[in-house]
Amino acid sequence: MKVLIVGAGAVGLLLACLLEEAGAAVQILAHQKQQARIINEQGIIKDGHRHNVPAIADWAEIPADAFVLLAVKYDALDGLVPALKRYAPYNPVVFLQNGMLHLRLAEQLPHEDIAAASVEHGALKISGNEVRHTGNGTVKWALLKGRQQKFLPFTKLEGFQSEWHEDADRLLFRKVLLNGIINPLTAITALKNGELVTNPYAFELMQRVYAELDRAFPEIKTLLPFEEVTALCKATSENTSSMLMDRQAGRKMELDTIVLYLLERSPIELPLLKAFYQLLKSIEV
Template structure:
């Protein structure tokens, strides 16, 4: 069995590592420089059933990339390219699987690593960092993988071991469309909740009805222009279901702003703006500038 190497040992990366290890699948964590010399041999994982367990994985650093067999990249969108470019000796036949939110990064990775099989994934698992090397799995969801380049098409079989560990994983030849669907939801929920300092569920308060409607229309129109066929009514239903399902959560963009961390706004709302062409997207644009003004 190929060893999974996870680049981005954060909330989602450690959660995937714990779920893969629980199925006896080999996993290593590719750590950032700041962990050199003081990496715990294990991290604490809090499962959905509240069970705590210590998970030990094999640590690697950037100069040890020559031994990487299969790379799952789970950093934030803006960290993906610098993290990949810091690797030394990554074999050209190692598949790279991008699992971040937001879009626009895969094209840059494809240009920087033209020989590697490139895949993208979309996951609706939820995870939170509760402390240094303490990660909580907050929600089980679906995970989809699909090819970004020709080489990626030969890796549909990776879905099976992932499905065993994650509960669900499936292959889609049209991963771009699934990424667009997720991006559309994020482009509505994330900037609105971040700018108004609210939980996701508060978007259903009457005071947000107009802005929610206009923003949904703008985002839907841009994705329709990109060839997506979901109707506006279908998109609204899906959006409302996600808002209800995650009503008590703070979105990742809200949390990033609250902790004064950079956000993924450039790869979410920025992506919508850069593909709007002549479509009017005033609410999107205003929220983009507001998140930037707030430090994101």
């Protein structure tokens, strides 16, 4: 199977390596020609091991029969739509973004087969062609539009931990809840994921955020038990959350797609989460 990954950030680089290890024919589409050149010359380095994944920087080079995995942030999606329509009109498309705002965009695309995936691996980008796998996890898939069987080959790749889910809203909302608990806390405290469990003050805050979300969304008890939150923190203990990395790099954080989404979807006030949102927004300005 052919896979084209759009975006050579931490998730894009890691998925390129994991899929290549599983036997897929992978290409990666980099935003800059220089990054594509470095990847072609030096490969992608994951945990010290080289993976020879071809890189391109031109949408016109996309294979017509490749799965297109969109591994860019939500804010970059609008800029990709014209290229998707022009150069990959018949390719199956997979959205990998945090949050759920991208579902509206997926509905507007003319493509026949569209899926979403939740990546629960930890990844840290070291350089333009190097990534560290900071936490082993699973990639969970769900159909947004079209034929489920089109995407099932991902769940059959040997060594590629993958699950299929029937309810996309449930799958993605679980990830929003998870990110809403972990990411703002790490961005405020500058702690790694694992430290949210080992630091007693951070752990108490995490419990309070979970309790607040439980009052708003009682389904969280079955959708995302607190034990699963702590287990994921431990499994990705050395991972620096994407929101913290964005803050440290002076980039725009994914506050609206995660935290604001929860605030707007909630039937009740979420004072603690709202305070986190306002605090991080004040830092971002």
